[in-house]
Amino acid sequence: MSAEDTVGDAAGAISADRFVEINYDDVIPNNVALGSDKQLQRALEGWRPNYLGWWNGMGPVGFQSSDVYLRTAVGVDPAGWAKFGYVKMPAYRWGILLAPKVEGRTIPFGRHKGEPTWQEVPGEHRALLRRLIVVQGDTEPASVEQQRFLGATAPSLYDMRNLFQVNVEEGRHLWAMVYLLVKYFGKDGREEAQALLERQSGQIDNPRILGAFNERTPDWLSFFMFTFFTDRDGKMQLAALAESGFDPLSRTCRFMLTEEAHHMFVGETGVQRTIEATCAAMVKAGIKDPHDIEAVRKLGVVDLPLLQRKLNFHASVTRDLFGAEISSNAAEAFSAGIKGRFNEANLKGDDHLLQDATYPVTRVVDGKTVVEQEPALRALNARLLDDFIVDCQGGIDRWNKSVEKAGVAFKFVQPHKGFNRRIGEFAGKRISPAGEVLTEEEWKAKSGDWLPNDDDMRFIASLMKPCHEPGKYASWIAPPRVGVNNQPGDFEYVRIA
Ligand code: BYC
Secondary structure, three states: OOOHHHHHHHHOOOOHHHHHHOEOOOOOOEOOOHHHOHHHHHHHHHHHHHHHHHHHHHOOOOOOOOEEEEEEEOOOOOOOOEEEEEEEHHHOOOOEOOOOOOOOOEOOOOOOOOOEOEOOOOHHHHHHHHHHHHHHHHHHHHHHHHOOOHHHHOOOHHHHHHHHHHHHHHHHHHHHHHHHHHHHOHHHHHHHHHHOOOOOOOOOOOOOOOHHHHOOOOOHHHHHHHHHHHHHHHHHHHHHHHOOOEHHHHHHHHHHHHHHHHHHHHHHHHHHHHHHHHHHHHHHHOOOOOOOHHHHHHOOOOOHHHHHHHHHHHHHHHHHHHOOOOOHHHHHHHHOOOOOOOOHHHOOOOOOOOOOOEEEEEEEEOOEEEEEEEEOOOOHHHHHHHHHHHHHHHHHHHHHHHHHHOOOOOOOOOOOOOOOOOOHHHOOOOEOOOOOEOOHHHHHHHHHHHOOOHHHHHHHHHHOOOOOOOOOOOOOOOOOOOOHHHOOOOOOOEEOO
8 A cells, every 4th residue: 555545544535725835735735835846856756766765764663554533734724733543654644744733923032032033043052053963863764763663562442543643643743853954054954954864863873863862762661751752852842942033943843842742742641641550560569668679569550760860861861851051052043033042032121132041040059069150141041941841740749649649658749950960061980860969989889770771671571561452451551541632441442564
């Protein structure tokens, strides 16, 4: 079956008025009138086989010929943009979808504040803009590569379907960045688009650009923590780029954000369901002490202290993605009107220029953590990281409510900002989750209590047994409260071929 045929499956019942928005007749579905720009269309159609080659070679292992109950975007309005149906993943309709243009939009920050947004790349900011788009684009295929082996150990068909939904949407996010590169950056944009398919997560010679995207995602707990924390970095960065004065980037990121929300949902509820299964098993077995690891693990569930160590790892590795707290790159991107702050346009009582403002930055001075005021313009990465930490807390509070409800005495906490960092103020420093500055010896003695250790990883690996029967779930995870698109509990989300 060709990719084009699948529209019938995925979006067969799409009403005619929706087609007006997104043209599914084109080889590349789009709402950017691709057909009227033949050169661009040819360039993207030329890239498409390379993309499909990458998907088949580096995308999900196995299940590529299975029918997966996926949603496909059929409109960019918040109400009803999705159509659900069975699709074979390589036939997913990866398209180019931009949020609607806001007439009269002006640049909301920086030295061009108040000027009309750019519809073309401003020459003086070309290199900076291209770099940011390439970094953003690079993370998308990287995450698919990281998650490629997970289908085989899916704890249910529901979870397998969610994994594949996340994967195809990351693929679409790659298309979104490639569209910008190819349309607006000429020959070097086309070269960058190709290079995005050539770097590989974890490869020594040609790795992905950012650290966290070269880590392994070896098991489902890693996947859920990744989608909770690392996809949330995606949310924060996309939100900052959605403020951009370069309007096509803003519109692209605005639509990508609607997809990102689902990825974080998968992460938050995945961890939540793991916690629920653990607490229920503990209560049933009469185990009161969450630190009685041996007894808890015997029940085939994940002990809460291990989940805390996973949390510590993913939180800290993801925090590195914000770059150095003090960054001249970030200052320049802001002043130039290219990348704003989280929620920039709605920040009240702010001049959106940051010439005289300061921002508190935590760092280590004389063996102690201190907070120092820095020029706000240079501390934009620090600020976005702080916004991220606040955003994470909402989900962690909900996890804690589940634990509390079950009557188990345990509380998940975010580690100190400086814990286990490799980039920025805390790189090369040893900080405990509580924020004490440690010597190397102290760190070595304790870090196995704070980060997943070999024993933890072996135990998690022992739980990763496939559970591929409709309506059934692995012992360590509770069923979801509601099915995808309100489907019943025994729905066959993946028809394994
Ligand atoms: N690893 O001044 P600095 C997502 C580089 S996730 C390796 O500290 P800057 C997703 C940096 O590139 C969101 N290298 O930081 C989630 C720079 O190199 P150049 C992805 C790093 O530039 C889940 C140098 O160090 N989007 O969407 O202010 C699944 C000095 O940089 C790292 C974006 O990140 C690192 N961790 O900010 C799927 C948005 N950190 O340029 C998808 C676009 C820094 O001197 N990117 N470096 O050669 C940016 O805004 C910025 O590039 C960064 C860094 C925030 C990443």
